[in-house]
Amino acid sequence: MTGSSALPAEPTIAPLLSADDVGRVVDRIAHQLIEKAGPDLGGLVLVGIPTRGAPLARRLATRIETFSGIRVDVGTVDITLYRDDLRLRGVRALEDTRLPEAGIDGRLVVLVDDVLFSGRSVRAALDALRDLGRPRAVQLAVLVDRGHRELPIRADYVGKNVPTSRSQSVKVRLAEVDGRDEVTVEDQA
């Protein structure tokens, strides 16, 4: 790097979802959850995977209440201690694990995450859930599915399917964490 006056190449940013798009996608998933859960809706638990799955789960719960009048339980499960790539990626600070008072036994749990990629986060979340109780069924809702699965895992609710190459990175920004809503695909420099 030294001796070169050229600036590092700016990553090319293709905005994939705007703030309005994110809002519409969340609304659509909320409607789908209401429709699919039917009379079970009250027993639903939305469990967000930190960091950005947690605010997404809360947003979905708010929209579900707006559309159906039914308040669903929300929780979060931090999966750091269940990851299989800790040795590769190093340790990191833990985030909240918080389940509703009533627990998850016998209930329909919908895991919520921002991006579905290799499927390893979801695998870790499933392991964590197994230690926390025995749900009747577990489903998965994601804002973006970018492909490249490494495990036999699929999402039940997908905000947007995005074909990507492995070298790209999908960045989800949410107002609660990043100050604004946006999804972009960035080429790694």
Added chain:
Amino acid sequence: MKRHLLEAGDLDRDDATLVLDTAAQIESALAGREVKKLPTLRGRTVVNLFFEDSTRTRISFELAAKRLSADVINFSAKGSSVSKGESLKDTALTLEAMGSDAIVVRHGASGAPHRLAQWVQGSVVNAGDGTHEHPTQALLDAYTIRQRLGRLDGVRVVVVGDVLHSRVARSNVWLLATLGAEVTLVAPPTLLPVGVGSWPVQVSYDLDAVLPKADVVMMLRVQAERMNASFFPSAREYSRRYGLDGRRMGALPDDAIVMHPGPMNRGMEIAAEVADSARSTIVDQVGNGVSVRMAVLYLLLGGAPDSE
């Protein structure tokens, strides 16, 4: 974080806060669960290498490692080849040859964990060395203070008793200073170390004078096994001047807490009515020890073997 945890000075403010935050998250994640076990350290081996007697520290480390799914080997000097004259170095190299990833060591000689850290590849955690340091005890004390009072910055901590021989006191002084607490040591002059003037603390010889301004009173054990000279005239006199009884506890501010690292000499440095009172955090400290040691093991061992 460094690869080893040998003394409280190995932790800067960010590291120490990370340990406490991680412990809090682990505690809340495991609260109320039937399966109190996490798969994080599956396949890792932790050796508890104890050359001195211990109840709570060894069990606490063992439980912490097991809750993180590590394999645990408990080694105590009694009944091992150490009694045949095997050296610390050979013992450590033997254990490492058997595949240990971390060694939790307690030793009667100050500095033994530091020597050990130069010989082995894995992480070394000091679980008490001589009269030097006991960093995980300081971490769990800081965790307990933060849990009870909600903060550490500016908290006034009074540490009372045998500071000279106390590795708990040394580790607490440095860690609490790092975390912004104000520490006052209270002890008979004979039980204060030479050079205490260079520590980040205030020193007093009058317990009654400092109690009304204390947020935390930490009583140290009178270490009979290290009392090889006449440090004070009699146990009764020590107890009268430096023991915490019900009357002295009454002089504390309303929300102040009383701590003791254990094992206690009831009636000596702490009266039974104080140890069993609502202000006492002694049982909390033991429970918190497991969460804090889980956090330490996770942060030292969880990541890549050589990510520094």
